Amino acid sequence: xxxxxxxPTFLFSCLCFGFAFLYVPILVMIAYSFNDSRLVSVWTGFxxxxxxxxxxxxxxxxxxxxxxxIAFVSATLATALGTLAALAITRMGRFRGRTLxxxxxxxxxxxxEVITGLSLLMLFVSLEGMVGWPSGRGADTITIAHITFSMAxxxxxxxxxxxxMDRALEEAAMDLGCRPMGVTFDIILPLIAPAMLSGWLLAxxxxxxxxxxxxxxxxxxSSTLPMVIYSKVRLGITPDVNALAAxxxxxxxxxxxxxxxxxARMARAGRLD
Amino acid sequence: MTARLRRVRVSPGAKLxxxxxxxxxxxxxxxxxRLWRRTVAGVPYLWLLVFFxxxxxxxxxxxxxxxxxxxxxxxxxxxxxxxxxxTADNYRFLTEDDLYWVSYLKSLRIAGVATLxxxxxxxxxxxxxxxxxxxxxxxxxxxVILPFWTSFLLRVYxxxxxxxxQGVVNKALLALGLVDQPVQILYTDxxxxxxxxxxxxxxxxxxxxxxxxxxxxxxxxxxxxxxxxPRQAFLDITLPLSVPGVVAGSMLVFIPxxxxxxxxxxxxxxxxxxxxxxxxDEFFVNRDWPLASAVASVLVLILxxxxxxxxxxxxxxxxxxx
Numbered sequence: 001x002x003x004x005x006x007x008p009t010f011l012f013s014c015l016c017f018g019f020a021f022l023y024v025p026i027l028v029m030i031a032y033s034f035n036d037s038r039l040v041s042v043w044t045g046f047x048x049x050x051x052x053x054x055x056x057x058x059x060x061x062x063x064x065x066x067x068x069x070i071a072f073v074s075a076t077l078a079t080a081l082g083t084l085a086a087l088a089i090t091r092m093g094r095f096r097g098r099t100l101x102x103x104x105x106x107x108x109x110x111x112x113e114v115i116t117g118l119s120l121l122m123l124f125v126s127l128e129g130m131v132g133w134p135s136g137r138g139a140d141t142i143t144i145a146h147i148t149f150s151m152a153x154x155x156x157x158x159x160x161x162x163x164x165m166d167r168a169l170e171e172a173a174m175d176l177g178c179r180p181m182g183v184t185f186d187i188i189l190p191l192i193a194p195a196m197l198s199g200w201l202l203a204x205x206x207x208x209x210x211x212x213x214x215x216x217x218x219x220x221x222s223s224t225l226p227m228v229i230y231s232k233v234r235l236g237i238t239p240d241v242n243a244l245a246a247x248x249x250x251x252x253x254x255x256x257x258x259x260x261x262x263x264a265r266m267a268r269a270g271r272l273d
Numbered sequence: 274m275t276a277r278l279r280r281v282r283v284s285p286g287a288k289l290x291x292x293x294x295x296x297x298x299x300x301x302x303x304x305x306x307r308l309w310r311r312t313v314a315g316v317p318y319l320w321l322l323v324f325f326x327x328x329x330x331x332x333x334x335x336x337x338x339x340x341x342x343x344x345x346x347x348x349x350x351x352x353x354x355x356x357x358x359x360t361a362d363n364y365r366f367l368t369e370d371d372l373y374w375v376s377y378l379k380s381l382r383i384a385g386v387a388t389l390x391x392x393x394x395x396x397x398x399x400x401x402x403x404x405x406x407x408x409x410x411x412x413x414x415x416x417v418i419l420p421f422w423t424s425f426l427l428r429v430y431x432x433x434x435x436x437x438x439q440g441v442v443n444k445a446l447l448a449l450g451l452v453d454q455p456v457q458i459l460y461t462d463x464x465x466x467x468x469x470x471x472x473x474x475x476x477x478x479x480x481x482x483x484x485x486x487x488x489x490x491x492x493x494x495x496x497x498x499x500x501x502x503p504r505q506a507f508l509d510i511t512l513p514l515s516v517p518g519v520v521a522g523s524m525l526v527f528i529p530x531x532x533x534x535x536x537x538x539x540x541x542x543x544x545x546x547x548x549x550x551x552x553x554d555e556f557f558v559n560r561d562w563p564l565a566s567a568v569a570s571v572l573v574l575i576l577x578x579x580x581x582x583x584x585x586x587x588x589x590x591x592x593x594x595x
Contacts, residue, residue: 011401015413018398022420022474025431028441032434042439085317092314101314104321106584110525112532112576114549115569118556119328122566125345126331148324151317181309209424212534212553226426233430233539237437245427252422260415 030249033242050243057240060228067208067225070139074146075203079196081147082154082203087184089155090162108152117216120145124217138219145217146207153206154199161195162188194263201259205252329573336363336566347563363567373568376551377575383462383537383547384530387469391477391526392519394470399481399518400511403488414482421475429468429539436464436540464540465547469530477522484518485511517586524583528576548572 036047054060085105088095108116124134124141134141169191173183189196211226218224232238337359338347348358367373402413420428435441436459443455458464488511496506534549541547548568556565 011397011404014394014397015401018394018474019416021394021471022416024441025435025471026420026423026428029427029431029434039439081317081320084313085321088314088317092310095314097318101318101321103584104325105317107580108325110528110576110580110583112529112534112549112572114532114534114552115332115572118552118565118569119332120324122331122335122562123324123328129345144324148320151320155317179306181306184309184313205422209426211426212549215557226424229424229426229430230535233426233433237430237434241427241430242434245424245430248427249423252419256415256419256422 026245026249029242030246033239033246035239035242038239050239051247053240054243054247059223060225060240060244063223063225063228066139066222070143070146070224071204071207074143074150074207075200077143078147078151078203079154079200082151082199083158083192083196085151085155086158086162087188090159091180091184091188105152105155108149109156111149113210113212114216116149117145117213120148120213121216136219137217138222141217141219142214142222142224145213146203146210149213150203150206153202154196157199157202158192158195161192165191194266197259197263197266201255332566332573333570335563336570337361338563338566340561340563345562346560363564364571366564367567367571372546372551373548376546376548377571379546380531380533380548381575383465383469383545384527384533387466387473387530388477388523388527390466390470391474392523395474395477395481395522396519399478399485402478402482403485410486417475417478417482425472426535428472429536432464432468432471432540433459436467459540460542460545462541462545465537465545468536468540469526469533472536473526473530476525480521480525481515481518484515488514520582520586524579524586528579528583531576532572 032043033050034046034048035043036049037044085101089098089102089105120141121137124137127133128135165188169187170183173187174180178186209226210224211230214224215227215230218227229241229244233241335347338349339358339360339362340346341348398417402410402417405413437443438455438457438459440459442458443452446452446456447454492510492514493506496510497503501509532549532552533547534553537545537547537550538553541550552565552568552572555561555568
């Protein structure tokens with residue numbers, strides 16, 4: 001405890017309560033994925049049958065494949081656009097329409113999904129009527145929608161890094177005659193690479209997780225994983241979704257551990273904070 | 274849209290409209306730089322204009338159209354025989370039908386109360402993390418962020434299992450002897466409150482932690498040296514200095530919670546009318562695009578003020594706390 005802290009026991013119990021609140025439901029959900037019974041909340045014995053059922057469910061496997069493809073493409077493009085946006089905000093000084101730009105960059109962070117989804121669908125329908133593109137809706141329109149809202153998250157992460165960064169290196173390079181483009185590629189990009197990686201991971205999970213926006217802008221033949229899950233759980237709890245949840249939590253856990261290790265290594269190598 | 278270029282010193286030759294060879298060389302060198310600067314700001318700017326701002330304009334415009342059976346299912350803005358067609362019928366309908374009033378008010382109440390609950394739970398947690406030893410701080414912070422990385426939909430689903438008739442919560446209540454028979458929690462407003470607080474708590478803790486962590490210890494030491502009690506120091510120093518975090522966190526919870534769809538539709542009852550759910554049904558069940566657009570337009574108008582507040586308090590270049 002540092003000086004000036006309030007009663008440690010009070011804070012400690014708050015933390016315990018808070019973390020229990022955050023983690024107990026997830027743990028209970030995973031525990032019941034090993035339950036033999038079809039009735040989710042009655043424990044009858046240990047079993048892996050729901051994992052087997054999950055593996056044989058082609059609808060879920062196909063949807064997961066589609067979601068992963070969309071997430072990969074949208075996260076990559078969102079990282080590119082979000083990084084450019086963060087550079088524009090932090091390194092380009094004042095330019096015409098900067099206020100509108102930063103407003104448009106912050107708004108998707110909080111905009112309710114129903115509004116983003118509805119408005120993007122209206123855009124796609126209008127565009128199709130006017131210029132014939134996009135013809136119909138599907139993976140492409142979902143990807144565009146996901147890029148739009150996740151680039152804002154990437155921009156926040158990268159912007160935080162760019163503002164916290166020591167600018168001495170950039171200034172030194174400028175003094176030595178390096179042009180802004182050279183500074184960006186040779187100095188800024190290597191330094192913000194860890195932030196770009198965490199931005200990419202964030203965009204990837206956001207895309208993988210999105211139900212509402214995808215429901216609006218998808219076509220009849222493109223159901224993403226959350227859409228399939230939602231149609232299953234809307235009517236109640238089903239054990240194979242518990243198994244799916246356990247798989248996802250396991251993947252996320254491994255992913256976060258690997259990403260943390262990678263970033264720690266990059267930080268050591270690049271003498272970052 | 275384009276980045277304004279640094280002003281170049283004007284030489285006598287340039288004033289006459291002629292360029293010296295050196296200037297021409299400099300201009301040629303600058304061209305890729307200018308292109309680069311334009312790309313950096315221009316590409317994301319254009320993307321947001323087309324895919325974020327323009328859609329709002331279209332939604333506003335469709336909210337003034339009449340529904341139509343066909344594709345697209347609304348009347349065009351301009352008709353060769355009738356000229357420009359605009360109707361305020363959708364908005365009139367919004368004010369006349371109780372469903373929408375109830376939905377908007379209930380959403381405001383649920384989002385407001387849930388935000389307060391998040392603040393009450395999140396503030397001590399953020400404070401506890403900020404005061405913890407450095408080694409522990411990163412671990413605790415990671416524990417806050419970790420649920421955020423797992424699926425939002427599945428975390429809401431986890432509460433369906435917890436709150437059901439034979440779920441863990443009811444079993445615990447029965448075991449403790451607090452109730453005689455399982456109580457109905459799932460499909461009530463209470464479940465919606467729980468779901469929102471649960472899924473949005475990390476959004477409250479992170480900005481709070483960010484301001485509390487930067488708090489200067491010297492201020493608290495000074496207060497202690499001057500005879501201030503810890504309680505008084507907290508109220509006079511810590512609390513006022515953490516206001517930016519409180520505002521940013523509250524907006525991060527309040528605004529998306531206001532339009533929340535998944536939580537009320539999975540955890541709420543039929544009477545848990547939140548505006549996001551009403552809009553979704555208007556669109557997918559009733560297929561009334563113009564009315565759904567009007568509902569969305571009003572929601573955007575309601576959100577303008579909180580979004581402006583959020584933006585002012587979340588800009589990293591406008592730091593109020595050192």
